[in-house]
Structure formats: C-alpha cells, structure tokens
Amino acid sequence: MSKFVLLAIPVIIGIASGLFLAFYLEPENSTKTILTESKLIQNGSPILGSPDAPITILEWGDYQCTYCYKFHQETLDKIKMQYIETGKVKLVFKDFPLNGPDSILAAEAAFCANDQNKYWEFHDKLYKNWAGERTGWVTRQLLDSFATKIQLDSNQFNDCIDEQKYRKHVLALYDFGKGIGIDATPSFLIFDDEKILKIRGNQPVEVFIKTIAEF
Numbered sequence: 001m002s003k004f005v006l007l008a009i010p011v012i013i014g015i016a017s018g019l020f021l022a023f024y025l026e027p028e029n030s031t032k033t034i035l036t037e038s039k040l041i042q043n044g045s046p047i048l049g050s051p052d053a054p055i056t057i058l059e060w061g062d063y064q065c066t067y068c069y070k071f072h073q074e075t076l077d078k079i080k081m082q083y084i085e086t087g088k089v090k091l092v093f094k095d096f097p098l099n100g101p102d103s104i105l106a107a108e109a110a111f112c113a114n115d116q117n118k119y120w121e122f123h124d125k126l127y128k129n130w131a132g133e134r135t136g137w138v139t140r141q142l143l144d145s146f147a148t149k150i151q152l153d154s155n156q157f158n159d160c161i162d163e164q165k166y167r168k169h170v171l172a173l174y175d176f177g178k179g180i181g182i183d184a185t186p187s188f189l190i191f192d193d194e195k196i197l198k199i200r201g202n203q204p205v206e207v208f209i210k211t212i213a214e215f
Helices: 037-041 066-074 076-084 101-114 119-128 140-149 154-162 167-179 205-212
Strands: 003-006 033-036 055-061 089-095 187-191 196-200
Touching: 033 037, 037 055, 037 187, 055 066, 066 076, 066 119, 076 089, 076 205, 089 101, 089 167, 101 119, 101 140, 101 154, 101 167, 119 140, 140 154, 187 205, 196 205
Parallel strands: 055 089
Antiparallel strands: 003 033, 055 187, 187 196
C-alpha cells in the first residue's frame, strides 16, 4: 500500500492539489508525517458504502459547525447517489470538535450509538436537528430523545455517555487531525492508494465531482 508524506502546499479555491504517491500539508510543528490509507481511515466512523470502493472521502466535521450542516443538507445526498451507492466511493467521518464541549458530547454520543450498530442513524439525527453554533442545543435530553427514536437500548446508551467511554477517543481524533494540518470544518481528504486531494470548506458538489474525476 502506498504511503503519503505530509508537507506543505497552498490551498487554491478550496482545493489542495495532490501529488502522485504523496500529499503535502504542514502541521504546526513542521514534522513530516508518513501515513497509509488504513491509518487515515482507522478510528473513524464505520465505513459508509462498500469497503472495497477504490476512492475514500474522509470528512472532518463538527456537529455544531454551520458549514458541516450545509454540506449534509446540500451536497452529501448527491455524492451518496452518484458515488457511494454505486460502489465508486466510500465515506468515513472523523470528529474535529472545534466548537467546545457540546461538540465533544455529540461526538461521544455517536460512538455510543455505534456500540449498538447505529452510528450513522445517530449521526444523521444530529445534523438533521442542527440548531446553530454554541447555542446550547446539544443537551442530554435531546441526545436521549434521538436514542429513543432510533430504538437504542437507553440504559446502555446513557451508561456509555455517563462513563465518558469515548471522550479520549474523540479528543484523539481532534489531535490527529490537527497534527496533519486540519484546521477547519468541514475539511475533506479524498484519496486512493496513490494520491490524496484536499477540499476545504463546504464547496459546491461540482468541486467534489471534479476532484473525484482526477482519480
């Protein structure tokens, strides 16, 4: 499997161009990081789509982020229909909780739902019920209501949150993203086993189509 070396390249109109066998970003400490495709995917969400899809979209998001919400409302369904459901692309979500404790709590709750094999159902509930950045809408009462609606075992779900089972996991995802140069949400790394392209921000679906066509 090819390895990706992260150094520095400029971001142009929201897309950072990839190079054959290498992707260049510069973390704050300017240290080169060598990654494999599997390392980029590991510890994120369950794969959405076929695990055998040749292209991966790795989304870095925050459940309170305005532009993450817009991506999920305006763009994701089109990508699902054209690429994920046809087996061309798989999607993995990784948390990058920029907006404080409520974003961390929401991310923890999604992983608690994953313990009952309902990560994506819970994830979608969060974005469908988005109510702004730092407005206090992410509450235990709301998370409990989502758990009930998607038929989770409430006791298991609440025990998971109460013991902060996934707190370190979510914070580690943030640190990993920051370490490879992620600095905004949403951000996307699109890659196969030879190259990576980066999209920064909620770009129009045409940007994703153009980027995927480069593989």
